[in-house]
Amino acid sequence: MAQHEASFESASAFRAAFARLLGQSPSELRPDKLLRATWIPTPLGDMISVSSRSHLHLLEFVDRKGLPGELKKLQKDCREGIGIGIMPPSEQATAELIEYFAARSDRFLTPLAVPASPFTQRVWDALREIPAGETRSYSEIARQIGRPTATRAVARANGANQIALMIPCHRVIGADGSLTGYGGGLWRKQRLIEIERQLRSVNKEHIA
Numbered sequence: 001m002a003q004h005e006a007s008f009e010s011a012s013a014f015r016a017a018f019a020r021l022l023g024q025s026p027s028e029l030r031p032d033k034l035l036r037a038t039w040i041p042t043p044l045g046d047m048i049s050v051s052s053r054s055h056l057h058l059l060e061f062v063d064r065k066g067l068p069g070e071l072k073k074l075q076k077d078c079r080e081g082i083g084i085g086i087m088p089p090s091e092q093a094t095a096e097l098i099e100y101f102a103a104r105s106d107r108f109l110t111p112l113a114v115p116a117s118p119f120t121q122r123v124w125d126a127l128r129e130i131p132a133g134e135t136r137s138y139s140e141i142a143r144q145i146g147r148p149t150a151t152r153a154v155a156r157a158n159g160a161n162q163i164a165l166m167i168p169c170h171r172v173i174g175a176d177g178s179l180t181g182y183g184g185g186l187w188r189k190q191r192l193i194e195i196e197r198q199l200r201s202v203n204k205e206h207i208a
Helices: 011-022 067-078 088-101 118-128 138-144 151-159 186-207
Strands: 035-040 047-051 056-061 082-084
Touching: 011 035, 011 067, 011 082, 035 067, 035 088, 047 067, 047 088, 056 067, 056 088, 067 082, 088 186, 118 138, 118 151, 138 151
Parallel strands: 035 082
Antiparallel strands: 035 047, 047 056
């Protein structure tokens, strides 16, 4: 998919595309499900969010290769399935993403539901401690959480993240400073880092 091709022109287009991701017919996506999906337009392509009434469970760019698998696992874990609709956490995420992409704020306060192993949670917590505009290597994250030999496990935990931007796995780079694998695409990872460096510069000007 081209860099800005992932876009939905209408609610019906999103419903049809989302049904294909789940391997269902659009009529099965009822609006009364416990979890409900919607799309969030951004300058770097549309994102899909899945929320309950109280928490955000998934936030990904629509062209992420692993998205169908993530959605099917979420659907299985929920048992009731995923419907279509906008829940309060998705509304909050949309507002925060608007501020983020405008380089006005990197604060994400949307409540998240991200069940994972204790190790993976520690990695994700470490990711959220990386300031916007900065990067860390996998080995630096491993040392930070007290597991200096677990670089590969850190990389796996990083790749298992299904809350893009809010758990900023895009801030992790190779030990040599190179951009490494990112499910949303390396071009997008580069742009996210650039946006955050701009945001950091703006914040410094305000402090000065």
